[in-house]
Amino acid sequence: MLRTLVCAQQTKPKFGITRGDGTISNQSSKKNNEPRVNRKIRAREVRVIHENGDQLGVLLTEKALQLAEEEGLDLVEVADKAKPPVCKLMDYGKYKYQQKQKAKEAKANATRITVKEVKLRPKTDDHDIDVKIRHIQRFIAAGDKAKVTVQFRGREITHKERGSMLLERILEELGDEVNVESRPKMEGRSMIMLLGPKSKK
Incomplete structure (x- = not known):
């Protein structure tokens, strides 16, 4: 007598795993941490919130989809x-666009630091120096950096110490208002100093 061995083949859901309540968890719909939307929602019932904040209670998912x-x-x-x-009932396309714009604006605001240049000459008079210092203070207060440049012309280049004294005077006037990112140094026929805002603690 021949015995026939019958192997029962178990079928598995095409996507995800089966929960204890019989619903299918579709893991593939959670790519990139994006929420499940519309027909990708697998639960039989859900708690629904309207986009205006109204609590609509617990509804069958089909009923919630119909309402949406x-x-x-x-x-x-x-x-x-x-x-x-x-x-939540919402315009998901509009929501994603708004989130993308917010992220873009946040990134732009975080990196939007400009360098403003203030130019002087070794023989700049006291009044003009005071005006330049106020410009630097305004730039720093706005969150920008200030590039302070002393330009030498002709034989002025033989008196670099005048440029150093001028920049040191400006630093003394500004005191703790600024962060010295680059000490005075020569670049060609100019002496350059870079100042920035104080780091926020």
């Missing part, structure tokens, strides 16, 4: 660990 469709919005899973998961 009626209002021309998306159903977005914002707290997948909650029981049941929390979803």
Whole structure:
């Protein structure tokens, strides 16, 4: 008598794993930490919040999707660990665009530091020096850097000490208002000093 061995082949869901409640966790829909949206939401029921902040309570996911469709919005899973998961009705495309713009603006604000140049001559008079110092103070207060340049012309280059004395005087006047990022040094026929805002602690 021949015995026939029958192997029962278990079928597995195409995506994700099966939870204890029978729902399928679609891990592939969570790429790049993006939330599940609309038909990618796997829970049978969800707690729904309207984009205006109204609490709509716990609804069957199909009912929530129908509501989103009626209002021309998306159903977005914002707290997948909650029981049941929390979803929000919103325009997801608009939301993603706004978040992208905010990130772009934050990055631009973090790196938007300009260098303003203040030019002097070794024989610049006291009044003009005071005016230049006020310019530097204004630049630093705005979060910018100040490049202070003493330009030498003709035989003035033989008296570099005058440039050094001028820059040291400016530093003394500014005191603790600035951070010296580059001490006075010669570049061609100019003496350069770079000042920046004090680091925030």
